[in-house]
Amino acid sequence: MTSVKGDIALIGLAVMGQNLILNMNDHGYTVVAYNRTVAKVDQFLANEAKGTKVIGAHSLEEMVKLLKKPRRVMMLVKAGKPVDDFIELLVPLLEKGDVIIDGGNSEYRDTIRRAKDLGAKGLLFVGSGVSGGEDGARYGPSLMPGGSPEAWPHIKDIFQGISAKVEGDPCCDWVGPEGAGHFVKMVHNGIEYGDMQLICEAYHLMKSLLDLSNAEMANVFDEWNKGELESFLIEITRDIMNFKDKDGSHLVEKIRDAAGQKGTGKWTAIAALEYGVPVTLIGEAVFARCLSSLQSERVIASQHIAGPTTTKYTGDKKAFIEDIRKALYASKIVSYAQGFMLMREAAKELGWALNFGAIALMWRGGCIIRSVFLGNIKQAFEKNSNLSNLLLDDFFKTAIQNCQESWRRVVSTAVNLGVPTPAFSTALAFFDGYRTAKLPANLIQAQRDYFGAHTYEMVNNPGTHIHTNWTGHGGNVSSTTYSA
């Protein structure tokens, strides 16, 4: 009989899986490694895992027999059908109380379904966000586990042990039930899309309006990285600006301007529409990628459609760079406020209790959006765990006030000189909408009632729905069935 020694099994020996295994090994855990293509197990043991305590398994049966009970099996395989396929194969091999963890980029509704199905069989299921790329997985990722709460005590030490740490605090905590971990990871990725788009707009403005060289822009990003905007994405942008190709030219300028996407940004935007939350900045960031990918079409359009005649900024460059920094900071605050609004609404609808301060801490280190800024968000929720919106927190209120004039100057200058700034602009439009007591939606209600008898409420009598016969020849019957 095989002797039992594995603390946890990991299925899926692609980059993330291999690095997580090595990270767990470094923290003293014995990991049993398995992969669908079994040859990769021996390759891994002979190369990357050489000299470690990692044990290879050549079948799922062997893998399960090597594990201590309750068994912990983590999958890092392609999202979708492969996850369901592995679950189906694992279920007959496991016992009540064993834990299956899906660390892939699964859609949160799939995770909700799997948690329910496996729960009914007495198995504990965890869907965990894993962020930080290859390096994060190897030396400290941000981990966002959610699912069966009974699973948490069994995985807490391993997960918090291998995660990134900020001032000693692990960037990993229990997120919530069912698909909460994958939902929060999805919003993380959406916010990442937004952060990247904001940085790209700053780059576009500096390059097109101010004619800054790559070296000058690298210096600007380096300066920004010493203040409020200090973050992984600003840091790598500085390094990208400096990076030279073999021929001595800047590589970034030779890259085709057509952005790819794998879908998590799109999922966030879809969730925003489904839950009716105005997460406009992430939406614009996704659409900006879509527009960029119409590269050939844009090249043709650029030869036929003219913009404004003046396309250069003639004022004080240094002052405008500071304006751009402030516009980016204010827009970023709006984007995170929107992301937290989405999590709050989804949590309400799905009946999840989410700890927003803990989420900010999970994102504070290890992941792609890691930044000093997330420390400020954590503090805001620590001060007031019921904070309804980040924009109402004193720290962020003051921060936006300090940026507001610059932000408006940047957006209006970009509009006048013809540089697209969809993320800066939508953030400002949201900000102005959110702080406006009376929006023109009274007219929308009137229009809806005029053509479709959809009824409206009066300002002084909310809750009572009224229909008016606007033309004198329409009926007096209101619509109760039509809702578009």
Ligand code: 2AM
């Ligand atoms: P493979 O090495 O056998 O292709 C990332 O692609 C990980 O997901 C790899 O470990 C890969 O296994 C696994 N994977 C991809 N598609 C799969 C499928 N249809 N069934 C099982 N595992 C799959």
